[in-house]
Amino acid sequence: MMSENWKKQRWLVPLLIPILLFIVFNTWYSLPKLHNSMLQERQNQIQDHTRIGRSILSHFYSMEQEGILEREEAQLQAKQLIRSLRFGPHNKDYFWINNDEPILVVHPFRPDLEGVDLLEEGEGETHQLFMNFVDLVEKEGGGFLEYQWQYYDHANRMESKISYVAGFESWDWIIGTGIYLDDMESKVEAQRNINFIFMITSAQLLLVSVVVYRLVTNRKSNKNTKG
Numbered sequence: 001m002m003s004e005n006w007k008k009q010r011w012l013v014p015l016l017i018p019i020l021l022f023i024v025f026n027t028w029y030s031l032p033k034l035h036n037s038m039l040q041e042r043q044n045q046i047q048d049h050t051r052i053g054r055s056i057l058s059h060f061y062s063m064e065q066e067g068i069l070e071r072e073e074a075q076l077q078a079k080q081l082i083r084s085l086r087f088g089p090h091n092k093d094y095f096w097i098n099n100d101e102p103i104l105v106v107h108p109f110r111p112d113l114e115g116v117d118l119l120e121e122g123e124g125e126t127h128q129l130f131m132n133f134v135d136l137v138e139k140e141g142g143g144f145l146e147y148q149w150q151y152y153d154h155a156n157r158m159e160s161k162i163s164y165v166a167g168f169e170s171w172d173w174i175i176g177t178g179i180y181l182d183d184m185e186s187k188v189e190a191q192r193n194i195n196f197i198f199m200i201t202s203a204q205l206l207l208v209s210v211v212v213y214r215l216v217t218n219r220k221s222n223k224n225t226k227g
Contacts, residue, residue: 039162039181042162042179042181043144043162043164045179046144046162046163046164046177046178046179047144047164049087049093049095049164049177050095050142050164050165050166050175050176050177051166053082053085053095053175053177054166054168054175056078056081056082057078057082057168057170057171057173057175058168058170059078060074060075060077060078060081061074061078061168061170061171075171079097079105079106082095082096082097082106082175083095083106083108088179089183090152092152092153093177093178093179094108094109094177095108095175095176095177096108096175096176096177097173097174097175097176098130098133098134098173098174098176099172099173099174100134100137100138100172100174102118102127102130102131102133102134102174103115103116103117103118104116104118104130105173109150109152109153110150113126118130129147129149132145132147133145133165133174133176134174136165137165137166137167137174138167141166141167142164142165142166142167143164143165144162144163144164145162145163145165146160146161146162146181147160147161147163148160148161149161149178151180151182152180159180159181159182160180160181160182161178161179161180161181162178162179162181163176163177163178163179164176164177164178
């Protein structure tokens with residue numbers, strides 16, 4: 001009986017295999033690859049931007065070395081320019097500067113933290129974050145770090161962010177910039193939803209095929225019985 005039932009149902013196998021392969025492919029390959037590809041693209045972008053920011057600091061340091069500007073004025077002009085720079089799709093992505101104590105030197109969206117002792121201000125987590133930047137620069141000269149941070153000027157909204165920092169030894173500064181990951185996660189989630197809809201639709205079509213097959217085979221069976 002089981003062998004006979006299997007013979008009747010084995011036509012489903014060619015329909016099931018593509019669906020199962022699609023699920024496996026997207027779960028363990030396609031979606032992770034999409035995520036990693038977008039992350040790599042963003043890492044390259046912020047690394048390039050940080051290098052540009054560092055070259056700006058080098059320009060003003062050269063003016064100090066050449067005697068064109070005093071150090072205080074060179075640093076002031078460098079900070080003003082870094083503070084004003086924006087990039088990104090919403091023209092809101094920014095640069096910041098901290099030193100190795102760590103104290104924030106420039107932060108466009110958190111000027112309240114500039115020049116203050118973060119621990120005394122009750123900003124223990126922020127202090128630890130910037131210590132991580134300092135450690136990264138001291139050990140490797142720079143690098144990437146992923147963390148949670150205030151979303152632009154939205155003080156009550158925290159989002160995942162990846163940043164690249166680089167040291168500027170001449171002034172004992174660290175410059176960095178980053179990109180929020182919410183748009184990347186949204187794109188991955190959108191693709192996941194598309195895949196889910198495809199799987200549900202495929203399952204529904206398969207179910208309809210089974211029902212139609214049952215109706216047809218039952219009708220044939222009834223005819224044979226009557227005959």
